[in-house]
Amino acid sequence: MLTITSCGQPVRQKPPAGTSTGVVKQTIGVIRARYTTIIRQDGQEFRQEYEVIADGDRRTRINYFGEPETDWEKRTDGSWTVWDGQVLLDYNPNDAPAYTRLDDRDAGQRPVYVLRQGSPHFRRACPQARRLGTHALLGRTAVRYACAASSDEGGMPEPHEMSLDQATGLLLKDDGATLSIAASEVDFDRTVDVGTFSTELPARAQDASDSRIDDFHLPRVGGGELTLAAYPPPLVIVVGDAAGIRKMVARLLPLTQGGVRPRVIGMLVAVPPPDWKGSLLNPTDAASFAEETSKAAGAFPVPVGVDIKGAASYLISQATGIEAGQTEPTAVAFVASDGTMAHASTDAATDDKLRELIDTLQ
Known part of the structure; x- marks a missing residue:
């Protein structure tokens, strides 16, 4: 089975030194709403329930609800x-790891649910906005x-109709x-x-070990599956695109008795x-994408797995200062x-x- 982590590019970072961890007892007024998102793919509907707590368009908390699912990226209770x-x-x-911390997200990755007309968030969510009038929703205008x-x-990659609370x-x-x-x-x-x-x-989370490589299950280039269990440490793992992996492996082979x-x-x-038509929420689409990637990559002199969005290699990327999902430079x-x-x-x-x-591994 193809294993894909949930939304977001997972990169762990410790908070800045000196950051207070004390309990803050002050309270503020916020907006709270409960939502259902539906993704329609190949005649199926994937649903996600969640609540949003919003401090205007500045701060947002999303709490997810749902039963455990094994074949797609649905978020569960907690x-x-x-x-x-x-x-x-x-x-x-x-x-x-359970916790991932990402600094300075690109504007399109920020979870904002309060969209004031004319703001950058509004323009991104509703390009070429055309007002259609007002109607009643949930007792609101x-x-x-x-x-x-x-x-x-x-943003939504298709034309859509959006309704915002007028007030x-x-x-x-x-x-x-x-x-x-x-x-x-x-x-x-x-x-x-x-x-x-x-x-x-x-x-x-801060005290937990940040250096253990968790088991992974990746579609192997050429067929089969690449797992940590099949290649127990000591181990050298190369992370990057096809060209970068080939160049690094060529350097490593003479240093590792042919890679063994x-x-x-x-x-x-x-x-x-961006023009890919599938959905990683659909396991069939995800497996198809992995197979297409494998065919395009060609053969390697060592076992190589397809790591979609850099999910399995996040710890390695973080340790080398590379943003998860990026392929340059090649990480080892x-x-x-x-x-x-x-x-x-x-x-x-x-x-x-x-x-x-x-x-040092010998």
């Missing part, structure tokens, strides 16, 4: 995401807009052919602790292009016998340095 205006903190107990398809990340700009409905979002409850007089929007990592002492494997980072992880990442480097390392790091 999962949440917080955007504090600068940092995105995501918690998913079904992922490893809503302004309807016809919106063009968006080419920006985070606050809260999204009440966004309806397209393949994606729709609809509010089922709204509360404009909710009070919450300001800690609701905290993006500080809890102590247990220690074993050398690769993770081929693959991100669907040196995994010790206990499964922890002893060292991480990039293709900028000299052969002498690579040899030195390999020797």
Whole structure:
């Protein structure tokens, strides 16, 4: 089975030194709404229930609801995401690590549900907006807009009709052919602790080991599956695009007795292009994309798995300062016998340095 992590590019980072972790007891007034998102794909509908707590368009918390699913990216009870205006903190107990912290997200990746007309968030959510009048939704007066398809990340890639609460700009409905979002409850007089929007990592997450390579299950280039269990450490893992992996592996083979002492494997980072017609929420589409990537990559002298969106290699990317999902520079992880990442480097390392790091695994 193809294993894909949920939304977002997972990169772990510790909070800045000196950041307070004390409990904040102040409260603020916010908007709270409950939503259902429906994705329509190949005659199927994928639903996600969640609530949004919004401090205007500055800060947002999303709490997800749902039963466990094994074949797609649905978020389960207990999962949440917080955007504090600068940092995105995501918690998913079904992922490893459970916490991911992302700094300075691109505008299209910011979860904003209050869209004031004329604001950058509004223009991104509703390109070429055309006002269609007002109607009643959930006991509120809503302004309807016809919106063009968006080419920006985070926008809807199809024409759609959006309805915003006239008084606050809260999204009440966004309806397209393949994606729709609809509010089922709204509360404009909710009070919450300001800690609701905290993006500080809890102590247990900060103290957890950040260096253990978790097991992975990736479609193997050429057929089959690439797993950590099949290639127990010590191990050298190369992460990047096809060209970068080939160049690095060519350098590593003479240093590892042909890639066997220690074993050398690769993770081929693959991100669907903007014009890709499938959905990673659909396991059939995801498997098809992995197969297409495998065929396009060609053969490698070592085992290589297709790592969609850099999900399995996030720890290696983070350790080398590379944003998850990016392929340059090529990253290299040196995994010790206990499964922890002893060292991480990039293709900028000299052969002498690579040899030195390999020797530490013996």
